[in-house]
Amino acid sequence: MRDIEKIEVHASPADAWCNRPEPKSLGDLQFSFQHLLGAAVLDGDVNFDNVDIDVLSDPRYVEARSKIDVIIHPDRSPVLVQAPAEVIIKMKNGKKISGQRMHTIGSRQEPLSKKQFRDLYSKFTKGILADEQIEKSAEAILNLEKLNDLLKLMNMLTFTHKCA
Known part of the structure; x- marks a missing residue:
């Protein structure tokens, strides 16, 4: 983060609800462009450790959030996924890195691969499930349409019985 001067997020009015530069709650952290981008740059990942109420006032994250500017373009569509989002990283040495996306990875338009799903699922369930x-x-989730009975899956997820 020390080499980054500023990160700009150019978004549509539909994304304004994620413009939360000074999050006050866990919900704010989870839906703050400033916090999530800052955490990704600081930690190289977004996970339960950096989306936790304890990091709300952590000076590292406060500083990281202060380097993220969200610019809402009122001329763009107010409907979700009708206008691309662009991220521009401005480095202290003058270099700029930018990228643009219309759809999030994991959306209907850009679904996760089975490997991506398994990796994310494992990342967020490790330590909770065996x-x-x-x-x-x-x-079971990857083959939901083939399940005759959801009870077995529900039991696995709610700790009512061991995997069989």
Whole structure:
């Protein structure tokens, strides 16, 4: 973060609800462009550790959030996913890095691969579910349309019985 002067997020009015430069709650952290981008740059990832109420006033994250500017373009569509979002990273040495996306990875338009799903699912369930439960429940979710009975999956996810 020390080499970054500013990060600009150019977004449509539909994304304004994620413009939360000074989050005050866990919900604000989860939906703050400033916090999530700052955490990604600081930690190289967004996960339960950096989306936690304890980091709300952590000076590292406060400073990181202060370097993120969200610019809402009123001329863009107010409907979600009707206008691209652009991120411009301005480095202290004058270099600029930019990228643009119309759809988020994992959306209907850009679905996750099975490997991406398994990696994310494991990342966010590790430490909550046993490895065997993670594997079996991920497989069940990936094949939801083939399940005759959701009770087995629900039981795995709610700790009412062990994986069979």
